[in-house]
Amino acid sequence: MSIGCIIVAYKKNIKFLQKRINNIYADVDNFYIINNSESNYLKIRNKKINIINLDVNLGIAAAQNLALLQAYKNKNEYILFSDQDTIFPKEFIKKILNFYTSVNKKYQNVFAVAPNLYDRNKKVLSGFVKRFFIFRITIYQNKNKFKNINESKITEAMSSGMFINLKILKKIGYLNEDYFLDWVDFDLCWRALKKGYTILGSGDIIASHFLGSRSIKIFNKSFHIHPPLRSYYIVRNGVNMSLYSKDINIFWRLNIFFNTLRYAFGYIFFMRPFKKVFRFVFLGFIHGSFNVLGKINYE
DSSP: OEEEEEEESSSSSSHHHHHHHHTTTGGEEEEEEEEEOSSSSOOOOOOEEEEEEEEEEEOHHHHHHHHHHHHHTTTSEEEEETTTOOOTTTOOOOOHHHHHHHHHHHHSSSEHHHHEEEEETTEEEEEEEEETTTTTEEEEESSTTTOOOOOEOOOOOOOOOOOEEEOOHHHHHHOOOOOOSTTTTHHHHHHHTTTTTTEEEEEEEEEEESSSSSSEEETTTEEEEEEHHHHHHHHHHHHHHHHHOSSSHHHHHHHHHHHEEEEEHHHHSSSSSSSHHHHHHHHHHHHHHTTTSOOOOOO
């Protein structure tokens, strides 16, 4: 059983990244660290850790695809995706592999499984998303409420912590590089579902993760705050998927469109500097509507 782990790094040093993989180092056969930084060269002498310095930010999808090519060459059977700020507990690999093996016996067509991510900004469990018609619900946020339920079919998962079957990935296709940054993981999940594969979340397996640069409370509800440029990709790709995606039904597309509008208004009213955020949100809406994708040149 050969397992690889992909970490996309941006402006982080090697010591920081090594600390992130210490708990899972012994249980992973190959690490692929893709350095998306323009001027932050990474180097390490370790046969187990493969570093690819890009010298340019190609986006998360392109970086992960480069790592996936290396994983296939090394004959890895499974891949664990990770962000640079995700912390996995000890025994995580054994638990997630056992979970995959058990649910795959039950469902036989499992593409991916995911842990319940603990959001270190909000200090809550993120839970998982399930979609029904136009409705989007979140489960497993309250661990006590779901303490007797270990597994659930889900419609999407964040890439960090997602554990995928590489043989099935070949049938689904690589990550969509046109999106560059946000919604890439959800798009992969939805393409898998369309082809008849299953994605499951485990309420018992926890990993720690930062979502957004910080969070604020609005009417007693937490709202993630991102750097201004992220608002562009979130809005653009959300609008684009809701208008053009052929992998999700009309009900999901409507839900994504209205949620993206909610994000857009939230960013405009609560993120600063106002002019910069408004410009990125406006451009994101226009570009998404007219199918203008890829990396934005914002200089």
